[in-house]
Amino acid sequence: MIKRRKTKTVRIGSAKIGAGYPVSIQSMTKTDTADVSATVRQIKALERAGCEIIRVAVKDTGALAALEKIKAKINIPLAADIHFNYRLALEAAARGVDCLRLNPGNIYRREEVRQIAQAAGKRKIPIRVGVNSGSLRSQVKKYKEENVADLMVKSALDYIKMLESFNFYDIIVSMKASSVAQTVKAYRKMACLCPYPFHLGITAAGLAPEGVIKSAIAIGSLLLEGIGDTVRVSLTGSPQEEVRAAKEILQSLGLRNFSPEIIACPTCGRCRINVVKIAREVKSKLSAIRYPLSANGLFTIAIMGCEVNGPQEARDADIGIAGGKRCAALFKKGKIVKRIKESQIVDTLVKELGKGEEDALV
Ligand code: SF4
Structure with a gap:
């Protein structure tokens, strides 16, 4: 039996994330979010495959305009992935998304984060602090591959502290590198430093089967230690393949059962x-x-x-x-x-x- 790390429970729409709930499966659409029918079609296929939370890229006003229409047609919680422009996060929150993913590497100004925290808090939307090793490379002067885990933890902790300073606590944390060892090291370290649930994954894992193997080693190692509350297997390929891989990982660890x-x-x-x-x-x-x-x-x-x-x-x-x-x-x-x-x-x-x-x- 795997003993899960104790965490706070965070709600993403109807999905509860945290130690008391099954490790959930996420994916991300690969369509242009502004194309509502293609995006909804892909999300429906993902729902049938077993995806439990879906994230869409919100890169411009076209994507923003599509959010309400997409949400009205799907049955799983919708997360908005925002980079660079904090106004997109404010607008996405106003349009009823169930979660915001922010990248501390490109939305970090205190006043901007304060406004997002206020908008999310008002609507009870959680924020995923989604640290990504690639973004750190351009942000940190003394970036070295061997320090990636520590840099990701520092970046996530600083952001968490900033959100907490605005009395915002509906937080989920992810720290994804393309290195299995650095990713595992970062989550292990962070496990003792905050009470928030973790979203696990490897960034830019690549094509299957290599990407699946890499993800399974990182995600599986952490889950075996009880670390991790929701997962995304990021693959260069169909998102259904991501969901199938995630299901296999969870079932092989005895954390979820999907089929004989x-x-x-x-x-x-x-x-x-x-x-x-x-x-x-x-x-x-x-x-x-x-x-x-x-x-x-x-x-x-x-x-x-x-x-x-x-x-x-x-x-x-x-x-x-x-x-x-x-x-x-x-x-x-x-x-x-x-x-x-x-x-x-x-x-x-x-x-x-x-x-x-x-x-x-x-
Ligand atoms: S079950 Fe029989 S055929 Fe299969 S690996 Fe074992 S010995 Fe070989």
Whole structure:
């Protein structure tokens, strides 16, 4: 069991962020925010994929004008990502967004921040203090890669103190570098220095699978230590891919359950069936099913290449198959219960999963 770091609870619209609530999944649209229909279409697809908070770039008056129309058509909280121009933050708050993300690297003048804090406080909108190593590079004279973690912590703390001086406490913190080690170091250090929930991520992680691996190492390391309350996997690719990766990270740590887990052996010279093909087919059939929340993640399905080792190696799985000669042994919790033809493997597993799900719901 992961013991989460104690934090304050911060609300982003209907989503509660903090230690008492599940680690939530965020993404960011990649459309021009001013294009309402394209942006809403992308957000709807993200909602279906499991995104729980969506952020849009607000870079100009065109994007500002779109915010209310977008918000009216979506079901998840909407965060506005603001850089450089504090007036965009004031206007976005007035237009009803659920959260403001500010970058201390480019909106930092005290009077500007005071006005934003006042506008956000009036509407009970949280502010994410979103430090980014790239912005620090241009801001800090003695910038050195090896000091990035300390510089990010200092930047976030200074900003937090400034917001607190305006009696503003609805704060979420993020400190993203493209270095896994520096990002992890920054969050670890900050974990003891403030009570606010953390948004985790790696900046500019890149293409999948490299970006997913990098993000999973950083986000996963922190979550294992109980650090982190909401995550975004930033990928150069489709935002749905970001959400899928985030779900995998959270499910693999046992923090959230989204679907039955498939374990499959890597195969070896003892393999009697086409494990890769069967695993892919089972995965594809299961991904088409929407599981009721109460039943999510109750099952582990094992697809093992041989009977010699399979049932034993996967004895913790709820159900599984182990390959034989043109057949397979169906086993439950490591005990073989019957034999089936190779052609029946996929349908049998999916059917058995349905039965188990009904039992679990009784
Ligand atoms: S289950 Fe059998 S086929 Fe699969 S890796 Fe183990 S020994 Fe090899």
